[in-house]
Amino acid sequence: MANILVIAEVKEGKLKKVTLELLSKGKELAAAAGGALEGCLVGSGVEALAAEMGQYGASKVYVADSGDLADYNGEAYANVTAKIIQDAAPGIVLVGASIQGKDLAPRLSAKLGAGLASDCTNISVDGGSLVVTRPIYAGKAFETRTFSSDIQIASVRPNVLPVSDPDAGASAEVAKVDAAAGDVKTKVLKTELTAGDKIExxxxxxxxxxxxxxxxxxxxxxxxxxxxxxxxxxxxxxxxxxxxxxxxxxxxxxxxxxxxxxxxxxxxxxxxxxxxxxxxxxxxxxxxxxxxxxxxxxxxxxxxxxxxxxxxxxxxxxxxxxxx
Ligand SMILES: Cc1cc2nc3c(=O)[nH]c(=O)nc-3n(C[C@H](O)[C@H](O)[C@H](O)COP(=O)(O)OP(=O)(O)OC[C@H]3O[C@@H](n4cnc5c(N)ncnc54)[C@H](O)[C@@H]3O)c2cc1C
The missing domain is CATH 3.40.50.1220 (TPP-binding domain)
Structure with a gap:
């Protein structure tokens, strides 16, 4: 089976919980299907987080670390992440169905001509194919969906998958990527946090x-x-x-x-x-x-x-x- 690539999400210098959830599930799926689990880290000052991704099962992490990528920008992150996906050539790409992931995943799907199933509540593999469960009709029913594209992208709801224990002895190979933000038509001027210390x-x-x-x-x-x-x-x-x-x-x-x-x-x-x-x-x-x-x-x-x-x-x- 082709590899599984987990797109990490970083907030205030830390991996978001959904990234750990995706790595935990990705590790299980990769082990069952005989592929490798890899990670993708995009941002500024994020390289150190590759080690943590390794502890949660990633054998290799592609890192695009640049001051230009300090704030999430859909165009820039999609350009860089799509380049990483093209280089890493995974069969399956997992993204959190967070606010950021819901913006990024469709951009990746369009850029790569990849199938996308959004807001999934469960994922499994059958042979080389990803099989997902997702709510439809505002949660009144669930559909099971699979893919016909070479690259299969799923965005998965935060908090539905358990996080497994990290392996403190595990590490990940770091592959630095010199990916440019590309032709970006908007830029973030400032970000004002309203949540403060509140639990997300x-x-x-x-x-x-x-x-x-x-x-x-x-x-x-x-x-x-x-x-x-x-x-x-x-x-x-x-x-x-x-x-x-x-x-x-x-x-x-x-x-x-x-x-x-x-x-x-x-x-x-x-x-x-x-x-x-x-x-x-x-x-x-x-x-x-x-x-x-x-x-x-x-x-x-x-x-x-x-x-x-x-x-x-x-x-x-x-x-x-x-x-x-
Ligand atoms: C396109 C669209 C999108 C929408 N998106 C959302 C959304 O994202 N989220 C959302 O929540 N709604 C959404 N709504 C609105 C939704 O339809 C409801 O109007 C809304 O959820 C009602 O909120 P409520 O239950 O607080 O109020 P109400 O329906 O007025 O219910 C209040 C309840 O409080 C109970 N109550 C009153 N006093 C007491 C008391 N002292 N002790 C115990 N119980 C008491 C009453 O019995 C009642 O059941 C959307 C609507 C549309 C059309």
Missing amino acids: LTEADIIVSGGRGMKGPENYAMLEELASLLNAAVGASRAAVDAGWRPHGDQVGQTGKTVNPNLYIACGISGAIQHLAGMSSSKCIVAINKDAEAPIFKVADYGIVGDLFKCVPILTEEVKKLKA
């Missing part, structure tokens, strides 16, 4: 989310407290975001973020299809809603029919007791 929603293990039932922005303090005890991120429905109660970056759903935490606690969220599209693949869903007929209960593993202003403080107290 798409990488969170636990999310406490609030909707219109929260009644106002001040009441999110209650969710913030529970979230901080659980080391969780706080999410929101679009109704809460549109009302100006929460920043857009907190929105979960079809026009917000797609999340896959181990635990999703929905407070005062009705469970509209557009919200479910972003969170229904969470491993365990808890819903607190005073309306027993709310659609969120159809996807919930555990449901509390009750007033969230009574239930959330009780839940918070119980968590405090468990942690005491």
